Amino acid sequence: MAIKVHGNPLSPAAQRVLLCLAEKDLEHEFVYVDLATGQQKKEPFISINVPAFEDGDLKLFESRAITKYIAHAYADKGTPLINHEDLKKMAIIGVWLEVEAQRFDAAGHKLSFEILVKPIKGWTTDEALVEQLQAQLTTVLDVYEKRLAQSKYLGGDNFSLADLHHVPIVNNLLKTKVKALFEERPHVWAWCEDILARPAWKKVLEGVKF
Amino acid sequence: MAAPVKVYGPPLSTAVSRVLACLLEKDVPFQLLPVNMAKGEHKKPDYLNIQPFGQVPAFQDESITLFESRAISRYICDKYANQGNKRLYGTNPLEKASIDQWLEAEGQNFNPPSSILVFQLAFAPRMKIKQDENLIKQNEAKLAKVLDVYDKRLEESRYLAGDDFTLADLSHLPNGQYLVNATDRGELFTSRKNVERWWGEISSKESWKKVVEMQKSPSPKSA
Numbered sequence: 001m002a003i004k005v006h007g008n009p010l011s012p013a014a015q016r017v018l019l020c021l022a023e024k025d026l027e028h029e030f031v032y033v034d035l036a037t038g039q040q041k042k043e044p045f046i047s048i049n050v051p052a053f054e055d056g057d058l059k060l061f062e063s064r065a066i067t068k069y070i071a072h073a074y075a076d077k078g079t080p081l082i083n084h085e086d087l088k089k090m091a092i093i094g095v096w097l098e099v100e101a102q103r104f105d106a107a108g109h110k111l112s113f114e115i116l117v118k119p120i121k122g123w124t125t126d127e128a129l130v131e132q133l134q135a136q137l138t139t140v141l142d143v144y145e146k147r148l149a150q151s152k153y154l155g156g157d158n159f160s161l162a163d164l165h166h167v168p169i170v171n172n173l174l175k176t177k178v179k180a181l182f183e184e185r186p187h188v189w190a191w192c193e194d195i196l197a198r199p200a201w202k203k204v205l206e207g208v209k210f
Numbered sequence: 211m212a213a214p215v216k217v218y219g220p221p222l223s224t225a226v227s228r229v230l231a232c233l234l235e236k237d238v239p240f241q242l243l244p245v246n247m248a249k250g251e252h253k254k255p256d257y258l259n260i261q262p263f264g265q266v267p268a269f270q271d272e273s274i275t276l277f278e279s280r281a282i283s284r285y286i287c288d289k290y291a292n293q294g295n296k297r298l299y300g301t302n303p304l305e306k307a308s309i310d311q312w313l314e315a316e317g318q319n320f321n322p323p324s325s326i327l328v329f330q331l332a333f334a335p336r337m338k339i340k341q342d343e344n345l346i347k348q349n350e351a352k353l354a355k356v357l358d359v360y361d362k363r364l365e366e367s368r369y370l371a372g373d374d375f376t377l378a379d380l381s382h383l384p385n386g387q388y389l390v391n392a393t394d395r396g397e398l399f400t401s402r403k404n405v406e407r408w409w410g411e412i413s414s415k416e417s418w419k420k421v422v423e424m425q426k427s428p429s430p431k432s433a
Contacts, residue, residue, distance in 0.1 A: 049315075058304060058307065060307055060308075060311050061311060061315075062310075062311050062314035062315055062318065063314075064310075064314050064318075065307065065310040065311040065313070065314045068307070068310050069303070069306075069307040069310065072303055072306075073303060087285070087288055087289055088273075088274050090285075090288070091274060091276055091281065091284075091285040091288075091289075092274075092276075094276075094278075094281040094284050094285060095276050095277060095278050095281045097281065098278035098280050098281040098317075099278060101314070101317055101318065102278065102280075102317065103263070106322075139263075143262045143263060146262060147262070
C-alpha cells in the first residue's frame with residue numbers, strides 16, 4: 001500500500017494524521033509503534049519522531065507537515081481541507097494553523113498529559129502546572145470565542161485543516177474538568193460539538209481503544 | 211505600483227525578525243511600523259483588531275491582515291513566489307513537504323526550549339528579572355537533544371530541507387542569533403560540527419545581516 005502511517009493510535013499527533021486521511025477517504029496501512037518499548041528509536045527513519053508517514057518514496061514526520069502534504073497532494077479527494085485557489089483565504093487558514101500549533105497545543109497538549117495521561121500511568125499530576133496551563137488555555141479560548149462569533153470555523157466559512165488539527169486534544173480535554181472552559185463559551189462550544197461530530201472522527205475513534 | 215507591505219513591531223522581537231528576514235529574501239518592499247509596547251499600545255482595541263493576542267508581529271498587505279510569523283512568512287513566499295529567492299519555500303509539492311516538515315520541527319521542537327533559554331539568558335538580566343536555574347538546565351537538555359538530531363541530519367544534507375537554504379533554516383535565525391551572540395550557551399551550536407557549519411552559512415546570508423543591522427539601529431523604518 002502506498003500510504004503508511006507509523007505510530008500509536010492513542011497519540012494525538014497520530015490521530016491528527018489518521019483524521020486527515022479519514023476526511024480525505026484515503027486507504028492506508030497503519031503500523032503500530034509501541035512507544036513503551038522504545039521501538040520508535042530503532043529504525044533510522046522513524047527514530048526522529050512519531051508519527052511517521054510514507055507515501056510511495058516520500059517520507060515525512062511532524063503531524064502538521066504530514067497533514068499539509070496530504071491536504072495539498074489529495075486536494076481533489078474527500079473533504080477540501082485547504083484553499084488551493086484563493087491565496088488570501090489560504091493565508092487566513094494558515095494563521096489559525098499556526099495559532100493551534102503555537103498557542104492552543106502548547107497549553108492543551110500539556111494539560112491533556114497532566115490530567116489524562118499521567119493518572120493512567122500512575123504518575124502524579126502537577127497541580128500548580130495545571131493551574132498555569134488552564135490560565136493559558138483560557139486566554140486562547142477567549143480569542144477563539146471572539147473569532148468564532150464572526151466566523152463559523154476558525155479558518156473561515158468552511159471546515160479546514162485549522163479546525164481539524166484541534167480535534168484530538170479537544171476530544172481529550174472534554175473528558176476532563178477542563179471541559180468547563182469550553183462549555184462556558186457558547187461559540188467555542190458549538191464549534192467543539194460540530195468538529196467532534198464529524199463522521200471521519202468517529203471512524204478514527206473506532207480504531208482507538210481508549 | 212503596489213504599496214509596501216506593513217509589518218508592526220520592533221526588529222528586536224524574534225518573531226518580527228523572522229518576517230523581516232523572509233521579506234528581505236523575497237525582495238518585498240516593506241514599511242516597519244512601531245508598536246509602543248511601553249505605552250501598552252499592543253493591548254489597545256485598535257491593535258487587538260489586527261492581532262487578537264496583543265503580540266507582535268502583525269502584517270498587512272493590501273486588504274489582508276495576518277499574524278503568526280510563520281503564517282506570514284508562508285503567505286509572503288506564496289504570494290511573491292516569482293521574485294527574490296524563488297527556492298525559499300520550494301518549487302514543487304515534494305520540496306514544500308520537506309520544508310514544512312523542518313518548519314514544524316523548528317516550531318514544535320527547537321522553538322520552545324530555545325525561546326525559554328533566550329529569555330532567561332539574554333533578556334531576563336536586561337529586564338532585571340531573576341533567572342530560573344532549573345528552567346535553564348531543563349531547556350538546555352531539551353535543546354541539546356534537538357540539536358543532536360539536527361547534527362545527524364546536517365551530516366547528510368547541506369540545509370535542513372535539502373540542498374537549498376529555505377524557510378525552514380530561516381525560521382531558526384532569530385533564536386539562534388541571540389543564543390550564539392547574546393548568551394554564553396553558543397557552544398550548544400558550535401560544539402556540534404554540522405550544526406556549526408550550518409549556522410555559519412545561514413547566519414551570513416545578506417538578508418539576515420540586514421535584519422541584525424536593523425536590530426542594532428535606533429529607529430529602523432523600512433526597506
